[in-house]
Amino acid sequence: MDERKMARIDLAVPFGQKDEAKALGAKWDPVLNVWYAPEDVDLIPLLRWLPDSDTVELEHAPEYQVRAPYYYIIESTSDCWKCSTWTRVYTFMLPEGHEKFELVDDDEEFSLERNLGEWIRHDHRGTAGTVHSLSPSVAAQVRRYTANLKQAFSKTAGHRYIMNHCEHCGTKLGDFYMHSEPGGAFFPTSPQQASKMTLIKINERFDANCGVGFVTDDFFDCMQRDKTRSV
Ligand SMILES: [Zn+2]
Numbered sequence: 001m002d003e004r005k006m007a008r009i010d011l012a013v014p015f016g017q018k019d020e021a022k023a024l025g026a027k028w029d030p031v032l033n034v035w036y037a038p039e040d041v042d043l044i045p046l047l048r049w050l051p052d053s054d055t056v057e058l059e060h061a062p063e064y065q066v067r068a069p070y071y072y073i074i075e076s077t078s079d080c081w082k083c084s085t086w087t088r089v090y091t092f093m094l095p096e097g098h099e100k101f102e103l104v105d106d107d108e109e110f111s112l113e114r115n116l117g118e119w120i121r122h123d124h125r126g127t128a129g130t131v132h133s134l135s136p137s138v139a140a141q142v143r144r145y146t147a148n149l150k151q152a153f154s155k156t157a158g159h160r161y162i163m164n165h166c167e168h169c170g171t172k173l174g175d176f177y178m179h180s181e182p183g184g185a186f187f188p189t190s191p192q193q194a195s196k197m198t199l200i201k202i203n204e205r206f207d208a209n210c211g212v213g214f215v216t217d218d219f220f221d222c223m224q225r226d227k228t229r230s231v
Pocket residue numbers: 080081082083084085166167168169170171
């Protein structure tokens with residue numbers, strides 16, 4: 001899978017501005033839970049939602065805008081589009097009750113300038129995608145399993161995020177294929193496929209800046225549990 005064929009730019013659109021963004025040509029990715037500018041759209045009207053002018057720069061916003069009391073590291077496998085070898089790949093599963101800091105869109109004012117936001121609780125499990133940053137303790141946990149989950153520039157997304165790299169040839173393996181394509185490494189479509197994924201429970205706080213995607217049936221109960229590696 002060559003990620004250059006799927007150029008798109010992820011946007012940071014507050015919930016209250018979604019209709020406006022949609023009217024200007026933004027599309028919604030229900031799996032990664034993110035609005036994006038498709039290849040063929042006029043980018044100028046969407047510039048205000050580019051992640052560079054992102055919520056991270058808000059004066060009073062928390063440093064990490066996604067949190068959970070505990071989490072799982074997901075270990076799965078994906079075929080490398082470059083060397084065609086299977087490689088281990090990793091992401092995070094967040095439990096029910098994880099929270100996201102979301103901007104409150106008040107009146108007509110652009111909320112990024114108003115520093116208004118609140119923690120919203122989500123009563124479903126979710127898979128972390130488009131991870132921009134991890135707290136030092138989460139980063140330390142994932143380092144126990146792989147050195148191949150690291151910052152890289154994505155031509156698909158148009159910005160840097162923490163992505164998997166092939167453990168054999170070092171090629172970048174972007175999130176899109178593994179998270180958003182049914183049957184991708186983190187998008188099981190059958191109990192059998194889910195049974196090839198392993199969950200390592202980490203009884204520590206999760207703090208990160210990332211998207212959280214979810215599907216109605218994630219086959220969570222079919223995934224393997226690695227209790228020996230849990231902490
Ligand atoms: Zn490879």
